[in-house]
Amino acid sequence: MNETLCTAPTCHTPVHGTYLCGDCVKVLKTDLGVALWLWDELEVTQTRQARIGKDRVGGKSSDTPLPWHESASRARDMLHNTVFTWATAVDRVADRHIEPSRVKPTLEWLISEVTAVGRLENAGRIARAFEGVTQHCLKVIDHPVDMMFAGRCTLDKNDEDGCDADLFAPLKAATVDCWQCGDQWDMESRRAQMLAMAMDWVDTAAKLEKLFLMVGHKIPAGTIRYWASEGRLLPVSILAGDQPTYAVRAVLKLKYGETAVIELAQAC
Numbered sequence: 001m002n003e004t005l006c007t008a009p010t011c012h013t014p015v016h017g018t019y020l021c022g023d024c025v026k027v028l029k030t031d032l033g034v035a036l037w038l039w040d041e042l043e044v045t046q047t048r049q050a051r052i053g054k055d056r057v058g059g060k061s062s063d064t065p066l067p068w069h070e071s072a073s074r075a076r077d078m079l080h081n082t083v084f085t086w087a088t089a090v091d092r093v094a095d096r097h098i099e100p101s102r103v104k105p106t107l108e109w110l111i112s113e114v115t116a117v118g119r120l121e122n123a124g125r126i127a128r129a130f131e132g133v134t135q136h137c138l139k140v141i142d143h144p145v146d147m148m149f150a151g152r153c154t155l156d157k158n159d160e161d162g163c164d165a166d167l168f169a170p171l172k173a174a175t176v177d178c179w180q181c182g183d184q185w186d187m188e189s190r191r192a193q194m195l196a197m198a199m200d201w202v203d204t205a206a207k208l209e210k211l212f213l214m215v216g217h218k219i220p221a222g223t224i225r226y227w228a229s230e231g232r233l234l235p236v237s238i239l240a241g242d243q244p245t246y247a248v249r250a251v252l253k254l255k256y257g258e259t260a261v262i263e264l265a266q267a268c
């Protein structure tokens with residue numbers, strides 16, 4: 001093979017007889033190790049979120065959970081798919097007959113073969129896939145305070161051809177780039193769309209405060225509870241532990257008035 005360039009994204013180091021330079025092989029090895037760790041961590045996050053979901057009773061939207069409750073299980077599916085897709089491709093070349101459905105042993109096998117993976121023609125794509133999926137999964141489990149969930153790339157769930165990556169963006173970001181398909185979205189209209197989609201959502205005052213913050217509105221839980229104590233806001237249901245839930249639409253009406261809420265709901 002003639003001298004070519006490393007095929008990892010943004011790396012242009014000259015290489016001989018391989019498709020990934022030494023540094024990028026090390027990065028891929030780290031990402032595979034992180035993926036191994038994430039596989040269990042995501043399960044922990046997923047179990048915790050499923051429990052939160054189960055505690056929810058009543059409310060108009062209890063049968064249609066908001067997308068951010070699904071992040072962990074969807075991230076785990078993405079990780080599984082990435083391992084499955086690329087392990088199959090490597091296996092075809094290596095002829096080892098591994099079982100990609102067994103995620104952890106497969107990742108361990110890829111780690112042990114990482115130098116050989118670097119010599120495959122699609123090594124650059126493999127490196128990019130694992131970089132993308134691990135960075136995404138880290139955001140799902142970390143819940144970094146300065147990063148907010150920004151909905152899935154194609155907000156419209158009925159669009160089957162749309163990209164289904166979960167996006168995260170700094171709280172006040174103007175735009176967000178999809179880590180999977182590279183599309184760029186305007187955050188202001190995205191937040192407006194997410195709020196419009198959540199209009200019929202019902203949750204506790206504390207959870208609603210977080211939801212509003214995600215979509216760029218500051219309505220403290222204390223304010224919501226105060227309106228309820230004044231009798232201006234009625235609970236939709238009472239959860240175990242005497243926790244009342246309130247409707248997004250009703251809270252917004254008290255904050256902004258009826259006309260503004262009709263406008264907010266039209267952003268979909």
Ligand SMILES: [Zn+2]
Pocket residue numbers: 006007008011012013020021022023024
């Ligand atoms: Zn490189």
Ligand SMILES: [Zn+2]
Pocket residue numbers: 153154163164165178179180181182183
């Ligand atoms: Zn996308």
